[in-house]
Amino acid sequence: MPSSLPAGDPAPPDGSLPESALAEVGQRPFGFYVHVPFCTVRCGYCDFNTYTAAELGDQPGASRATYAEAAIAEIRQARRVLGDRDLAVDTVFFGGGTPTLLPAADLAAVLAAIAAEFGLSRDAEVTTEANPDSVAAWDLEALRESGFTRVSFGMQSAVDHVLHTLDRTHDPLRVPAVVEWSRAAGFDEVSLDLIYGTPGESLDDWATSLEVALACHPDHLSAYSLIVEPGTALARRISRGELPMTDDDDLADKYLLADQQLAEAGLKWYEVSNWSRDEATRCRHNELYWTGGHWWGVGPGAHSHVGGVRWWNVKHPAAYADRLAAATSPAAAREVLDAETRRVERVLLEIRLRDGLPVLTLDAHGRAAVADLVARDLVELAAERLVLTREGRLLADAVVRDLLR
Numbered sequence: 001m002p003s004s005l006p007a008g009d010p011a012p013p014d015g016s017l018p019e020s021a022l023a024e025v026g027q028r029p030f031g032f033y034v035h036v037p038f039c040t041v042r043c044g045y046c047d048f049n050t051y052t053a054a055e056l057g058d059q060p061g062a063s064r065a066t067y068a069e070a071a072i073a074e075i076r077q078a079r080r081v082l083g084d085r086d087l088a089v090d091t092v093f094f095g096g097g098t099p100t101l102l103p104a105a106d107l108a109a110v111l112a113a114i115a116a117e118f119g120l121s122r123d124a125e126v127t128t129e130a131n132p133d134s135v136a137a138w139d140l141e142a143l144r145e146s147g148f149t150r151v152s153f154g155m156q157s158a159v160d161h162v163l164h165t166l167d168r169t170h171d172p173l174r175v176p177a178v179v180e181w182s183r184a185a186g187f188d189e190v191s192l193d194l195i196y197g198t199p200g201e202s203l204d205d206w207a208t209s210l211e212v213a214l215a216c217h218p219d220h221l222s223a224y225s226l227i228v229e230p231g232t233a234l235a236r237r238i239s240r241g242e243l244p245m246t247d248d249d250d251l252a253d254k255y256l257l258a259d260q261q262l263a264e265a266g267l268k269w270y271e272v273s274n275w276s277r278d279e280a281t282r283c284r285h286n287e288l289y290w291t292g293g294h295w296w297g298v299g300p301g302a303h304s305h306v307g308g309v310r311w312w313n314v315k316h317p318a319a320y321a322d323r324l325a326a327a328t329s330p331a332a333a334r335e336v337l338d339a340e341t342r343r344v345e346r347v348l349l350e351i352r353l354r355d356g357l358p359v360l361t362l363d364a365h366g367r368a369a370v371a372d373l374v375a376r377d378l379v380e381l382a383a384e385r386l387v388l389t390r391e392g393r394l395l396a397d398a399v400v401r402d403l404l405r
Contacts, residue, residue: 008333020309061321
């Protein structure tokens with residue numbers, strides 16, 4: 001089953017925001033996340049809000065054919081809620097699910113609606129995720145022509161048995177091809193996503209995936225350790241003893257190998273799980289999340305944050321479309337974050353960045369913990385900012401606990 005949403009507080013039917021939140025609009029970068037909840041198959045490890053055609057059936061409003069129309073209606077609603085403030089969009093990110101299961105023309109229409117309602121910054125970053133088997137060369141050409149600047153491919157692994165365990169359906173030999181097609185289409189940036197720690201994956205398997213990924217010369221690479229989420233098919237297989245549970249030492253070895261190989265290839269870490277060729281090829285949309293920016297999440301189950309108010313949409317595509325057709329906000333619930341919660345979240349996120357966490361963000365207890373963390377070689381202190389060491393990156397959660405408890 002798709003993941004559940006938190007309870008939260010009731011969201012206003014018209015989607016209105018408190019004046020305190022609106023007062024912050026324009027003070028930080030602003031982006032759009034567009035969630036496309038459709039997948040050809042459900043991967044066993046995934047707990048995102050996604051649906052296959054078999055799950056959706058013929059429910060009104062739940063089809064791919066009508067999705068762009070509903071998304072555009074929410075974008076127009078966002079314009080009404082945020083008023084006439086001058087608010088050019090810095091980043092747009094289409095995620096999922098598999099956005100490229102929609103026709104390129106539909107993705108282009110959603111992007112055009114954002115540009116029409118808000119305007120795009122001159123150097124706006126516009127990303128779509130894609131599976132290697134969900135795009136053709138002409139799709140990439142059409143997306144580039146419509147204003148997309150960046151594409152992120154869900155490669156996950158280059159080893160057949162690892163992909164099979166993850167329920168990924170693409171041929172690993174297709175990855176170099178789609179990267180080449182993206183370059184030919186004129187994309188400014190190409191990113192690859194990898195997962196390490198899949199049950200049955202050896203260190204040599206992981207080294208093979210890194211080698212194949214780096215041979216594609218990506219501008220950006222994300223490498224995430226596999227998290228076994230409760231309620232997923234993978235979790236059930238592990239609980240039945242069909243697959244072994246992930247091992248922390250194995251995950252650490254694979255992270256260190258990735259960091260070494262990526263650094264040797266000229267990719268520098270800028271967030272614990274992300275590497276880029278230079279500052280210009282960092283994912284600016286993700287940086288917006290990590291640094292407390294504002295974004296509007298479009299689509300079923302999408303989350304938004306503006307001025308300390310966080311809300312999330314109803315999950316099912318049919319319920320989402322029904323609300324928008326009735327000129328009602330699709331928000332299921334929301335929460336207004338107090339100053340302390342925002343501070344804690346800043347510590348949680350910014351400590352993971354190479355740019356570091358300002359020491360002034362910490363309370364008295366956190367500042368008192370710094371000397372011990374430095375002595376244990378988990379953080380470095382530079383220009384009044386805390387930066388994780390390599391060892392600290394392996395123990396980032398423990399560092400956060402020491403800073404916050």
